[in-house]
Amino acid sequence: MIRSIRICLLPNNKQRTKLFQFAGASRFAYNWALDKQMENFQEGRKLQSDYDLRKEFTVLRNSGEKPWLLDISNNVTKQAIKDLCIAYKNFFRKQKQVGYVRYSPKKIGHYARIGRKLRFPLLPR
Numbered sequence: 001m002i003r004s005i006r007i008c009l010l011p012n013n014k015q016r017t018k019l020f021q022f023a024g025a026s027r028f029a030y031n032w033a034l035d036k037q038m039e040n041f042q043e044g045r046k047l048q049s050d051y052d053l054r055k056e057f058t059v060l061r062n063s064g065e066k067p068w069l070l071d072i073s074n075n076v077t078k079q080a081i082k083d084l085c086i087a088y089k090n091f092f093r094k095q096k097q098v099g100y101v102r103y104s105p106k107k108i109g110h111y112a113r114i115g116r117k118l119r120f121p122l123l124p125r
Contacts, residue, residue, distance in 0.1 A: 022076050025069060029057060029077035033084045050085035054078050 011019060033053045040047050048056075057077060061069045069077070 021068075021072060025072040026076050026080040028066075028069075029080040030084050032057065032060075033081045037084070037088060047088060050082050053081050053085065057081060 036053060036056070037047055058074070060066065061074070061077070
């Protein structure tokens with residue numbers, strides 16, 4: 001038998017602000033890594049590992065380009081990048097199964113020209 005406990009969070013204003021900052025940073029890191037992976041895929045290069053993406057994101061974080069990222073724990077952004085890499089692995093593993101459409105850089109370019117969208121592991125921007 002599985003039991004669950006429902007908990008209602010009642011954050012104060014400072015906690016609510018931090019929660020929104022964490023969510024925004026997580027979404028930013030996920031979409032940043034997604035852009036990197038899509039660029040690699042479309043150019044026919046090998047997809048980067050989550051370790052490489054996290055190292056590259058750490059360089060971006062410490063570069064001063066996005067100073068607001070320094071206010072956020074790096075564990076939040078690391079987990080977002082890790083989640084993206086897991087989603088990509090699952091996505092391409094499912095493509096090997098019978099009945100799934102196989103995507104290639106050529107096919108992506110074709111769909112872009114005719115105005116159709118492809119389904120990739122995405123988060124809404």
